Amino acid sequence: MADNRRPETMARITTPELAQAFIDEQLAALRAQIGGKKVLLALSGGVDSSVVAALLIRAVGRQLTCVHVNHGLLRKGEPEQVIEVFRNQMNANLVYVDAVDRFLDKLAGVSDPETKRKIIGAEFIRVFEEEARKLEGISFLAQGTIYPDILESKVGVKAHHNVGGLPEDLNFELVEPVKLLYKDEVRVVGKTLGLPDNMVFRQPFPGPGLGVRCVGAITRDRLEAVRESDAILREEFYKHGLDEKVWQYFTVVPDFKTTGIKDGKRTYAWPVVIRAINTVDAVTAEPYELNFAFVQKLVARITSEVPNVNRVLWDVTPKPSATIEWE
Ligand code: XMP
Numbered sequence: 001m002a003d004n005r006r007p008e009t010m011a012r013i014t015t016p017e018l019a020q021a022f023i024d025e026q027l028a029a030l031r032a033q034i035g036g037k038k039v040l041l042a043l044s045g046g047v048d049s050s051v052v053a054a055l056l057i058r059a060v061g062r063q064l065t066c067v068h069v070n071h072g073l074l075r076k077g078e079p080e081q082v083i084e085v086f087r088n089q090m091n092a093n094l095v096y097v098d099a100v101d102r103f104l105d106k107l108a109g110v111s112d113p114e115t116k117r118k119i120i121g122a123e124f125i126r127v128f129e130e131e132a133r134k135l136e137g138i139s140f141l142a143q144g145t146i147y148p149d150i151l152e153s154k155v156g157v158k159a160h161h162n163v164g165g166l167p168e169d170l171n172f173e174l175v176e177p178v179k180l181l182y183k184d185e186v187r188v189v190g191k192t193l194g195l196p197d198n199m200v201f202r203q204p205f206p207g208p209g210l211g212v213r214c215v216g217a218i219t220r221d222r223l224e225a226v227r228e229s230d231a232i233l234r235e236e237f238y239k240h241g242l243d244e245k246v247w248q249y250f251t252v253v254p255d256f257k258t259t260g261i262k263d264g265k266r267t268y269a270w271p272v273v274i275r276a277i278n279t280v281d282a283v284t285a286e287p288y289e290l291n292f293a294f295v296q297k298l299v300a301r302i303t304s305e306v307p308n309v310n311r312v313l314w315d316v317t318p319k320p321s322a323t324i325e326w327e
Contacts, residue, residue, distance in 0.1 A: 004150050006180045013185040019192035022185075023055065026177045030059035037139040039064045039175055042128050043094070045074070045082040047202055048144030048178060051186050053086060054193040055177050056142055062093045065138070067131045069124060072100035072223070073209030076231040085196060099127045104220060111217040111255070113327040120208040125165045132170055141172035145179045146186055203248045204282070212327040216255030221308055222270060226253045228306045229272045236298060242276075246288045249276040251302075252315075252326045260310025269310040272302050277324055285319040 013019050039056060043049050043066040056064040066086060070079045079096070086092040106119050132138065166172075178186050190200040206212050210226045229251040237243045252273040260267040274295070279285035299312040315322070 004179065006147055010180065013181065013188050016188070016192045019185075019188045022181075022189060023058075023192060026055055027059045030056060030175065030177060033175065034060050034063065034140060037063065038135075038137050039140040039142050040132055040135065040138045040172065041066050041142040043068045043082060043086065045078050045199065046144070046205060047183070047186055047190060047200060048146055050085075050144075050195055050199050051178055051190040051193065052142050052144045052176075053092065054090065054190065054195055056175070057086075057090050057092050058193070062091075064093060064142070065135055066092050066094045067097060067128060068094060069097045069099055069127050069131075071103040071120065071124065071127075071209065073103065073120070073211040075205070075210065075234075076227050081196075081199070085199065095131055097127060097131060099123075102127065104218065104223075107211070107218045109217050113212070116211055116218070116327075117208050120211055121165075129166055129170065132166070139173060140175045141166070142175040142177075145176045147180055147182050150179060203243075203250075206325060212325050213250060213252045214255075215252060215326050222253050222255070225270055225272065225306050225309050226251060229253070229302050229309065232301050232305060233274065233298065236294070236301070237276075240294060242288075242290075242294075245278075246276050247278045247285075248324060249274075249288075251275070253309075254326075258311055262310065267310045269308045271311040271313055272306065272309050273326070274298060274312060274314045275324070275326075277319070279319070279324070282324060283319075285324050287316040287318060290314070 011018060013022055039060065041049065041053055041056065041064060043053050045068065053064070053066050068079065068082045068086075083094065083096060087094040087096075103120065103123055106123055107116060110116050110119060178189070181189065187200050191197070210223060210230070211218060213230075214223050214226045233249060233251055234243070237246065237249055242249070252275060253270050254273065257268045257270055260269055274290075276288040276290055277285040278288050295314055302312050303309055
């Protein structure tokens with residue numbers, strides 16, 4: 001499709017001025033496309049869907065309904081931030097769906113990584129479809145498709161993700177205002193739209209969320225160990241300015257226990273794995289050389305603050321032979 005091709009004359013959006021010109025152009029285009037009709041958007045709180053939400057709120061206000069599905073696999077504080085930024089600050093029409101039990105019940109006992117991913121993807125579509133059917137008179141579905149998604153689905157690297165897969169009777173017309181932008185341009189536009197830095201400059205995060213970092217069958221206690229240790233890691237990276245130097249950093253909790261000792265008593269608990277990598281394109285990646293005293297600080301905080309954890313490991317394997325994520 002011709003309109004899915006980025007014109008060669010289109011300048012890279014690198015400055016607030018260029019971003020503002022893009023925003024003005026898109027607001028006019030969105031108002032012309034949507035008119036007085038209603039739009040639906042699955043808002044994860046990631047950069048792409050957040051920028052699309054902010055554009056649409058400016059263009060058509062409460063004709064937009066955002067649906068935020070909390071599948072229980074988001075990082076600490078993320079659902080709260082989506083509600084704060086979009087409902088409270090931007091006055092968006094936001095439907096918050098607490099689907100935590102639904103997802104975790106479906107995932108109980110499932111250890112195969114691909115099956116876990118499929119369950120999460122399918123359940124997401126089911127929850128979103130249920131919400132879409134409750135709303136009346138929706139004509140458009142907005143999506144945070146960006147240019148690499150279009151390029152990659154063309155050469156078959158990945159199936160087009162987002163909310164493709166809705167039943168045919170819900171045949172909404174698509175609204176994809178950032179589909180010709182690269183990720184760095186989406187960030188400049190997001191910043192210019194006034195979204196918070198920790199939303200705009202967020203590190204990459206898999207669609208299945210913490211589900212891929214809770215290796216094997218997900219249990220609630222191990223998922224909490226991933227979420228809490230990730231929150232500590234992010235806090236320490238931010239405090240030490242490492243969030244600006246390291247491309248991706250997170251924790252993983254494997255599904256085995258080892259022996260430890262606390263207050264003179266034997267413990268049998270989970271290990272937490274730290275991962276901190278730099279990469280240009282995620283195809284290959286190098287471990288970031290963390291300062292040893294910093295690593296020890298992480299070990300001290302994680303083993304004392306996260307329940308059911310007695311050991312911390314640091315994964316320094318490059319990609320290849322490892323992948324960035326563990327699953
Ligand atoms: P791997 O583990 O394959 O990851 O080396 C490469 C990059 O992709 C991210 N990742 C995902 N991103 N949906 C996404 O949008 C996913 O399902 C997904 N799985 C992995 C990963 O975090 C890393 O940055």
